[in-house]
Every structure is written in structure tokens, then in C-alpha cells.
Amino acid sequence: MTSSEKIWTAGLVIIGDEILSGRTHDKNIGQIASWLQVQGIRLSEVRVVSDEQDTIVEAVNALRVKNDYLFTTGGIGPTHDDITVDAIAAALGVEVIVHPEARAILERYYADKGGVNEGRLRMARVPDGADLIPNHKSGAPGIRHGNIFIMAGVPHITAGMLDALTGKLEGGLPLISETVGGFIPESEVAVLLREVEQAHDNCQIGSYPFFREGKVGSNFVIRSTDADAVNSCMDVLCEGLAENGWDFTPGGI
Amino acid sequence: MTSSEKIWTAGLVIIGDEILSGRTHDKNIGQIASWLQVQGIRLSEVRVVSDEQDTIVEAVNALRVKNDYLFTTGGIGPTHDDITVDAIAAALGVEVIVHPEARAILERYYADKGGVNEGRLRMARVPDGADLIPNHKSGAPGIRHGNIFIMAGVPHITAGMLDALTGKLEGGLPLISETVGGFIPESEVAVLLREVEQAHDNCQIGSYPFFREGKVGSNFVIRSTDADAVNSCMDVLCEGLAENGWDFTPGGI
Numbered sequence: 283m284t285s286s287e288k289i290w291t292a293g294l295v296i297i298g299d300e301i302l303s304g305r306t307h308d309k310n311i312g313q314i315a316s317w318l319q320v321q322g323i324r325l326s327e328v329r330v331v332s333d334e335q336d337t338i339v340e341a342v343n344a345l346r347v348k349n350d351y352l353f354t355t356g357g358i359g360p361t362h363d364d365i366t367v368d369a370i371a372a373a374l375g376v377e378v379i380v381h382p383e384a385r386a387i388l389e390r391y392y393a394d395k396g397g398v399n400e401g402r403l404r405m406a407r408v409p410d411g412a413d414l415i416p417n418h419k420s421g422a423p424g425i426r427h428g429n430i431f432i433m434a435g436v437p438h439i440t441a442g443m444l445d446a447l448t449g450k451l452e453g454g455l456p457l458i459s460e461t462v463g464g465f466i467p468e469s470e471v472a473v474l475l476r477e478v479e480q481a482h483d484n485c486q487i488g489s490y491p492f493f494r495e496g497k498v499g500s501n502f503v504i505r506s507t508d509a510d511a512v513n514s515c516m517d518v519l520c521e522g523l524a525e526n527g528w529d530f531t532p533g534g535i
Numbered sequence: 536m537t538s539s540e541k542i543w544t545a546g547l548v549i550i551g552d553e554i555l556s557g558r559t560h561d562k563n564i565g566q567i568a569s570w571l572q573v574q575g576i577r578l579s580e581v582r583v584v585s586d587e588q589d590t591i592v593e594a595v596n597a598l599r600v601k602n603d604y605l606f607t608t609g610g611i612g613p614t615h616d617d618i619t620v621d622a623i624a625a626a627l628g629v630e631v632i633v634h635p636e637a638r639a640i641l642e643r644y645y646a647d648k649g650g651v652n653e654g655r656l657r658m659a660r661v662p663d664g665a666d667l668i669p670n671h672k673s674g675a676p677g678i679r680h681g682n683i684f685i686m687a688g689v690p691h692i693t694a695g696m697l698d699a700l701t702g703k704l705e706g707g708l709p710l711i712s713e714t715v716g717g718f719i720p721e722s723e724v725a726v727l728l729r730e731v732e733q734a735h736d737n738c739q740i741g742s743y744p745f746f747r748e749g750k751v752g753s754n755f756v757i758r759s760t761d762a763d764a765v766n767s768c769m770d771v772l773c774e775g776l777a778e779n780g781w782d783f784t785p786g787g788i
Binding site: 296299300301302303304305306307308309311312313314315316317318319324325326327328329330331332333337341359360361362363392395396399400401402404405420436438457459467468469470471472473475476479486487488489490491492493503505 | 581
């Protein structure tokens with residue numbers, strides 16, 4: 283198996299009571315999932331956990347050993363409920379240290395904002411052995427420790443950190459997807475979908491129903507790392523839909 | 536400890552490759568979290584997993600034993616990638632059966648839509664011993680098996696199933712929250728927040744920063760099951776903010 287055939291995976295731990303209480307609607311799952319696809323890395327599992335150290339440690343340890351990469355979001359701010367760094371250090375069995383470069387970044391960032399105080403200095407703390415992930419949107423950097431990437435919870439800051447990591451992580455062939463859709467009830471074509479998928483070893487077909495304009499419809503998404511397989515599978519699926527008298531739109535509706 | 540003092544918890548398993556690929560942005564975490572709050576049940580953990588039986592079984596078994604309730608969304612439609620019922624039956628060690636009432640519901644629903652076919656009949660399959668959850672938005676019902684609630688993936692259908700369950704699940708005291716906010720950098724008040732929280736045993740204070748109108752601000756959320764404790768904690772926090780010269784807005788901004 284060559285490097286391009288290996289499937290690279292990532293786990294994601296979303297840390298925050300505000301997501302579990304329904305106060306804040308998470309936007310990081312979607313943006314990290316989409317970004318990983320482009321890097322040739324598959325998001326294999328997400329866990330959303332509360333701001334409690336034991337819970338974070340358990341989720342981090344479960345997902346970091348199962349995957350090539352682990353991302354976390356949330357809990358790296360200046361306040362008492364920001365305990366991600368302590369939890370990840372505990373999960374790794376390393377000390378928490380003040381990173382000199384992070385401290386220097388914060389001192390520069392807060393120079394005209396009242397200077398570094400106890401809360402702000404919390405954001406320079408990292409698990410021993412970590413490097414920093416640049417943050418061009420605000421002061422406090424993200425943190426990388428081995429295969430673990432510790433990101434902000436605020437989505438636009440996370441987005442900036444993802445930008446800084448773009449192209450820097452080894453991945454495999456990106457998963458390619460093609461969509462075809464129409465006002466087709468998925469329950470009318472379930473057998474066709476299953477048979478077409480079974481006839482194309484390297485492809486998965488997902489079926490995503492919707493209601494729109496008072497009508498039932500579906501988009502069918504074919505996914506594979508092999509572009510030829512996707513095209514062949516799409517041709518066979520479209521032939522099957524046509525034979526059954528369905529109107530469909532390549533690209534989906 | 537009386538029944539009203541017990542903290543009731545729920546786990547949630549979101550099943551679907553479309554969330555992990557970034558194609559679909561999940562809306563069920565938020566709506567289920569908010570609904571559970573009103574029922575006096577805390578969402579303790581969420582896992583987003585792919586459409587693979589072993590992965591679903593592992594997540595379901597992990598969260599159902601840790602919590603009073605387990606909810607799942609996704610994977611109960613008519614197509615080959617809808618395997619939630621099979622996975623949960625495997626997790627419970629029971630057979631999959633066709634539920635007679637579910638079959639009757641589908642036969643009525645599809646009577647003028649071409650009738651029940653192989654795909655549609657999949658939606659009458661349940662883990663043996665299950666009851667149905669009404670679905671007033673489309674044909675196929677949700678499924679309840681003991682403390683497990685198997686819901687649709689399409690958010691407006693899930694919303695209808697939640698409506699049908701409202702007030703039917705035993706819960707504890709709802710978590711009450713009060714918010715105060717302002718154009719206050721959280722890093723300026725981190726010590727105050729920690730001290731106020733430590734002085735109020737039954738309360739948690741969450742700090743949620745934002746950027747708006749070119750300025751940094753935060754909302755501080757006090758949570759407790761004890762309304763008096765929330766009010767007392769809020770008074771002390773507001774006094775502290777005022778003493779430090781910050782403008783703030785009760786209710787948050």
C-alpha cells in the first residue's frame with residue numbers, strides 16, 4: 283500500500299457546556315469536516331463533551347489513539363472554565379508549562395490593551411512539548427502537541443488557525459463526491475441505490491431526502507477516492523433513474 | 536436525595552456520513568439540547584459517528600449505560616445506508632422485527648403514493664420490544680426501546696418527534712440560566728469570574744467572548760438548578776463588574 287492509498291483519519295472533540303446546553307449552535311464540526319476533506323483526511327468521529335477534566339481526558343485519549351490526528355475546539359481562553367490545556371496535559375501525562383513564545387505574543391498583543399494579567403497569561407500555558415499554531419485573528423495562539431491540534435472555540439478564530447495549517451498535514455487522496463438529485467422519493471429507488479452501490483466496490487452512495495416546494499425529493503451523493511469509479515457509478519445510477527422514468531439533475535438540486 | 540434533586544442526563548448519537556463529510560451542517564444537537572433543558576434533562580455528551588454498524592454499536596452502548604436516556608438521530612430511512620435499527624438491535628442483543636403498527640402506518644401513508652415497497656417496509660423494522668414515536672410530519676415513525684429514542688435525521692421531522700415526547704420523560708429540576716454581558720474583554724475579568732463562581736457552590740459561570748462592531752465583548756452565563764442561587768450569584772457578579780468600572784447589560788448583549 284503506497285502513501286496515497288492509506289486512509290488518513292482525524293477525530294474531533296468539541297469542548298463546551300454552551301453547546302450541550304443548546305445556548306450556542308456549533309459551527310466547528312462543519313468547517314473542520316470540510317477543511318479536512320480538502321487535506322485528504324477523513325473526519326471519523328466527533329465527541330461533544332462538557333467542561334470537566336475527566337470527560338475531556340476520556341474523549342481525547344479514546345480518539346487520539348484511533349486516528350492519525352485529533353482536533354479539539356474550545357476551552358483555551360483566559361477564564362476559569364477554560365481547562366482544555368490542563369485536561370490534554372493530563373491525558374498525555376505531561377506538565378503544563380508557560381510557552382515563552384506564546385507569552386511574548388500575548389505581551390505584544392495586549393501591550394496597548396492593559397498588558398498581560400493572570401487571566402491572559404493562562405493563554406500562554408501549553409502541555410510540555412507543544413508548538414504553537416498561528417492565530418492572526420486575535421492574540422492567543424492555538425497549540426499543537428504531536429498529532430493533537432488544540433483550536434479555539436470561536437469559529438472565525440478556528441477558521442484562521444485552520445488556514446495556518448492548510449497544506450501542512452500529511453493526508454491521502456481526497457474523498458471525491460458527485461451528486462445527482464431530483465424530486466424523487468428515496469423510498470422509490472432504494473433497491474436501485476443498493477444495487478448500484480454493490481456493483482461499485484470503491485464507492486459509497488448516500489441518500490439525503492428533503493421536502494421543498496411541497497414536494498419530496500432526494501440528493502444522492504457518490505463518494506470515493508477514485509474519480510473513475512465515481513464517474514462510472516454515477517453513469518450507472520443515472521441510467522437506472524432514467525430507466526425508471528425519473529427526472530434528475532446532475533450536481534443535485 | 537428526592538427525585539427533584541436527581542440530575543437526569545441524556546446522551547446523543549448523531550449517525551451520518553453526511554455530517555462527518557461536512558456536506559450537511561447538523562441542526563439536531565442544538566434543537567435536542569434545548570428541548571432536553573426544558574424537560575429537566577441535561578445533555579451530557581454527543582457523539583457523531585459514521586454509517587457503520589460497529590461504530591454505532593460502540594457509541595450506543597457507551598452512552599446508554601452512562602445516562603438515563605439515549606437519543607439517536609439519522610439512519611432510519613428507506614435506503615441501504617440506513618442501518619440504525621440493525622445497529623441498535625445488535626447493541627441490545629435483540630432481533631429486528633417488522634412492527635405491525637408501523638407497517639399499518641406506512642401502508643396508510645403510501646396508499647396514494649404507490650404503496651409500500653421493499654425500501655418503504657424497511658421503515659417498519661424495529662428492535663424487538665420497541666414502541667413507536669409518533670411522526671406527524673411524514674410517514675415513518677420514530678422508535679422507543681426502553682431508555683433509547685431513535686429519531687429521524689431530517690431536523691423538522693425530529694422536531695415533530697420531540698413535540699410528541701414533550702412532557703412524557705421524567706426529568707429533574709430544569710437548569711436555570713441568567714446572562715449578563717457587555718463590551719468587556721473576558722481576560723480583564725477572569726479573576727472576578729473565578730472568585731464569584733467559587734463563592735457560589737451550586738452555580739457555574741460560563742464566559743462567552745465575541746467580536747462585534749469592531750469591539751471585544753463577552754456574555755457571562757450563570758447556571759444552576761436553584762433560582763435563588765442564580766440570583767445571588769448574578770448580584771455579586773454585577774457588583775464586581777460595577778466596582779471594576781465596566782458597563783454591563785443584564786440579559787446579555
